[in-house]
Amino acid sequence: MDITSIPPTVFVAFGVITAAFIAGFFSYLNLVSSKENKVSEFRLDWINGLRDEISEYTSAVQELSRVQGSRLFDKHESDEKSEEDLGREWFKETKDAYARVAENLSKIQLRLNPKHISDHPNSDEAKLMAALTKAKKLFNKRKYRAAMDHSQKVKEAAAPLLKTTWDLVKKGEPGYQKIRKIATIITITGIVFISACFIGLCAYAAFSTKHESDKVTVKSISLQIESSANLSKSLQLPPASQSADFPASNDDK
Numbered sequence: 001m002d003i004t005s006i007p008p009t010v011f012v013a014f015g016v017i018t019a020a021f022i023a024g025f026f027s028y029l030n031l032v033s034s035k036e037n038k039v040s041e042f043r044l045d046w047i048n049g050l051r052d053e054i055s056e057y058t059s060a061v062q063e064l065s066r067v068q069g070s071r072l073f074d075k076h077e078s079d080e081k082s083e084e085d086l087g088r089e090w091f092k093e094t095k096d097a098y099a100r101v102a103e104n105l106s107k108i109q110l111r112l113n114p115k116h117i118s119d120h121p122n123s124d125e126a127k128l129m130a131a132l133t134k135a136k137k138l139f140n141k142r143k144y145r146a147a148m149d150h151s152q153k154v155k156e157a158a159a160p161l162l163k164t165t166w167d168l169v170k171k172g173e174p175g176y177q178k179i180r181k182i183a184t185i186i187t188i189t190g191i192v193f194i195s196a197c198f199i200g201l202c203a204y205a206a207f208s209t210k211h212e213s214d215k216v217t218v219k220s221i222s223l224q225i226e227s228s229a230n231l232s233k234s235l236q237l238p239p240a241s242q243s244a245d246f247p248a249s250n251d252d253k
Contacts, residue, residue, distance in 0.1 A: 029183055036176035040169050047165050050111055053104045054158055058151045060100035061135075064144040067094055101147075105136050124161040131157040 109132055117126040131154045138147040171177065 025186070029179055032175060032179045036173040036179075039173050040176075043165055043169050046111065047162055047169070050108065050158065050162065053107045053111075054155060056100055057104035057108065057135075058148075058155070060097045060104065061139065061144060061147045061151055063097040064094055064101065065148040067097070068142075068144045101139055105132060105139065108132055124157070124164060128154070128157040128161055 109129065112125050112129050116123065117129050120126060131150070135147055135150050135154055138144075138150055172180070
């Protein structure tokens with residue numbers, strides 16, 4: 001069957017279906033990419049929020065440790081102020097720092113996934129939760145100096161988690177990575193397929209041209225042979241049996 005015998009409508013329908021498939025595929029890729037990029041933005045906000053909250057907690061607990069270490073609000077014999085007055089002044093002085101410590105400790109803990117921590121007790125997230133739990137115990141016992149020293153442990157526990165999350169943001173979400181691999185494979189396969197089709201059509205066209213040329217050559221040779229045969233027949237002498245039809249000569253008479 002010659003390719004030219006296929007109706008043009010078949011090629012038109014094939015082209016329309018192929019174009020629709022390609023458009024749908026790239027629309028799907030765009031949808032997945034947009035969704036995964038949004039998730040990456042949320043992760044980046046999560047990283048920045050965790051950094052800010054750890055920094056805020058550290059500065060607040062240092063302020064509490066500084067005020068407590070100054071011993072300005074301890075009761076001395078020479079003080080005219082009562083313990084109640086000193087306690088009231090201590091509360092006013094440390095109210096903001098105390099609230100910041102409590103608020104940021106709670107925010108940091110709420111950022112962590114309890115189920116993931118229970119399922120993976122040796123993960124970076126679990127280590128950070130353990131450091132926060134100890135820091136909260138020290139804070140509740142008003143051991144602000146020890147809580148300030150322990151804040152370094154909190155930062156060290158948070159560093160691997162921040163780095164892991166940042167690496168995930170740079171590489172992209174797992175769904176995005178999967179779609180990107182599939183798109184790369186399909187693109188390469190499509191290029192190879194189109195190239196193979198093009199080479200095949202070129203080879204078919206060259207073969208068809210050569211075949212038609214050979215047919216024309218064979219037909220031309222056949223016509224030449226037939227023409228030569230006809231010419232030979234037209235120039236051939238009559239047989240001897242036909243010589244009696246000529247008139248006799250005078251000698252024979």
